[in-house]
Amino acid sequence: MAGVVSVDGLRKRYRSRDPWAVDGVTFALEPGQAFGLLGPNGAGKSTVVKIIAGLLRPDEGKVELFGSDPGNPAARKDLGFAPEDPDFPKFLRAAEVLDYFASLLGLDEQERKRRIPETLEFAGLDKERRQVRQFSKGMKQRLGIAQAILGRPKLLILDEPTADLDPLGRRDVRALIDQLKDSGVAVLLNSHLLSEVELVCDTVAIMAKGRVLKEGTMAEVVPQGKNLEDVFVELVEANAPPRDQLPSFITERNKS
Amino acid sequence: MNGALAIARYTLVELSRRRILLVFFVIGALGILGLGVGLKILYSVVSSNNQGGFAPSNVDPAAFNRFIELAFVSYIFGALGIFGLLIAYGIGMTAIYHDLDSGAAVSIFSKPVSRVAFTSGKIAAALAALLVIMGVLAVEARLVMFLFGGGLENALTGAVLAVIGNTMVVMLLVLALSTWMNNIVAAIAAFIYYNVIAGVISFVHNLTDSGVIGSGIVRTIFDILYWLVPHQLVSSATGDLVRAQVAIQGERGTTAIAGVPPASTTGDVVWWAFVVCVLCGLLYYSVRRREV
Numbered sequence: 141m142a143g144v145v146s147v148d149g150l151r152k153r154y155r156s157r158d159p160w161a162v163d164g165v166t167f168a169l170e171p172g173q174a175f176g177l178l179g180p181n182g183a184g185k186s187t188v189v190k191i192i193a194g195l196l197r198p199d200e201g202k203v204e205l206f207g208s209d210p211g212n213p214a215a216r217k218d219l220g221f222a223p224e225d226p227d228f229p230k231f232l233r234a235a236e237v238l239d240y241f242a243s244l245l246g247l248d249e250q251e252r253k254r255r256i257p258e259t260l261e262f263a264g265l266d267k268e269r270r271q272v273r274q275f276s277k278g279m280k281q282r283l284g285i286a287q288a289i290l291g292r293p294k295l296l297i298l299d300e301p302t303a304d305l306d307p308l309g310r311r312d313v314r315a316l317i318d319q320l321k322d323s324g325v326a327v328l329l330n331s332h333l334l335s336e337v338e339l340v341c342d343t344v345a346i347m348a349k350g351r352v353l354k355e356g357t358m359a360e361v362v363p364q365g366k367n368l369e370d371v372f373v374e375l376v377e378a379n380a381p382p383r384d385q386l387p388s389f390i391t392e393r394n395k396s
Numbered sequence: 397m398n399g400a401l402a403i404a405r406y407t408l409v410e411l412s413r414r415r416i417l418l419v420f421f422v423i424g425a426l427g428i429l430g431l432g433v434g435l436k437i438l439y440s441v442v443s444s445n446n447q448g449g450f451a452p453s454n455v456d457p458a459a460f461n462r463f464i465e466l467a468f469v470s471y472i473f474g475a476l477g478i479f480g481l482l483i484a485y486g487i488g489m490t491a492i493y494h495d496l497d498s499g500a501a502v503s504i505f506s507k508p509v510s511r512v513a514f515t516s517g518k519i520a521a522a523l524a525a526l527l528v529i530m531g532v533l534a535v536e537a538r539l540v541m542f543l544f545g546g547g548l549e550n551a552l553t554g555a556v557l558a559v560i561g562n563t564m565v566v567m568l569l570v571l572a573l574s575t576w577m578n579n580i581v582a583a584i585a586a587f588i589y590y591n592v593i594a595g596v597i598s599f600v601h602n603l604t605d606s607g608v609i610g611s612g613i614v615r616t617i618f619d620i621l622y623w624l625v626p627h628q629l630v631s632s633a634t635g636d637l638v639r640a641q642v643a644i645q646g647e648r649g650t651t652a653i654a655g656v657p658p659a660s661t662t663g664d665v666v667w668w669a670f671v672v673c674v675l676c677g678l679l680y681y682s683v684r685r686r687e688v
Contacts, residue, residue, distance in 0.1 A: 243402030
């Protein structure tokens, strides 16, 4: 079966005088695989997923989504993308946002009528009548996940999907990922919550400063007796300049 | 429903819920009504004064009433132009910029929708909103004109078409610029370009054309510049009204005619259509290049 995502030697920077935001990243994603992309803030994870979703253009390297350039709209037909800090047209209601996006996905009216109420119910937004501008961050995140699964994608990209969710919401997202994996959907999870990644991902890549430091199956990346957090901290600290633990004005008060 | 239609439909829903457009529309509607009623009151006061013997001895009361009516129609055209511009700025500043600024574009562009469909849908929604609002204001203006009798319907139609044509250009310019920059900066840049730079060039070009400025060099320069900027469409009604008013005023009003821009020619209309196409292309290019 053809690969879902293929990233080869990807490089990207936002301005010519900036350092590379993504520098030589290579990985592939197969159907039914859950791939965790980890890294500290500014590692380049969101840039990678935005390039895969066709939102940013790579400067160098090759990215294929279902065998095509992600910039081609047809390549994104089977993509579900829940962005970090999702937002939507502010004056629409949740059901209208889903109807809007279902239309963009090319779903006919009958299918929209079937899927939208169920998706809203899954997201816990079925009784919500307010406009998006009045939503909390958690509600927007739920709507972000709802619109991402609406098209029954073959690839689901979740960029920090549980950052603003309560524990129940996080549990729902984990259950969703498990369910999708079982049905052959590839999941690309970009998260700071290492325990969550450890629970749901088969393969991980740890990034820092735009480069992949380590990549492999969970068993390959995490040796026995250690957990993902230990490996992550070791790798990232080994590739980052040392820094003071606390600001001096805090330690001064502790001394006095 | 394809992508462009979905984008147009929900952009219209959004625009209809934005308070800024509602405020501009209400200001426009009240402004036109206030102008009409105010001039009608003035008209009544002047008429009653005439009956009481206060009419200027050299002015026929019927001609004076006609002058007031023409003045009202001139003011209405001016008001429609101003409110049309406000609405064009309101739509242009919000229709695309808010999707980009809020991050909604991230979710939209990750769907299987092309940037052509996105641009087409946004343009269609913006034009539909502009046409509906200007259409309602034009109907209101027509109804207010009944206060002064009738007979100037064609003048109103021509003026409204010219206003819609001009506001379309401004709206497309602001839409394109706001894809690249902050929407307030885009509106200021569009105002400076369209209303100040292009306005001054057209004004000086009119003066050279009518012979008020006789210098050959200035004439050549402004002939070239004139065909590098958008031309504001002008209906023949504007000049007709001024000439009618001048005819009533006699010798006193003749100097006003030189300052009146001539009615747009076929060349101006073709140039307007070309500018609209260029701006649509520029908007598409901006949207296509835009990373979110």
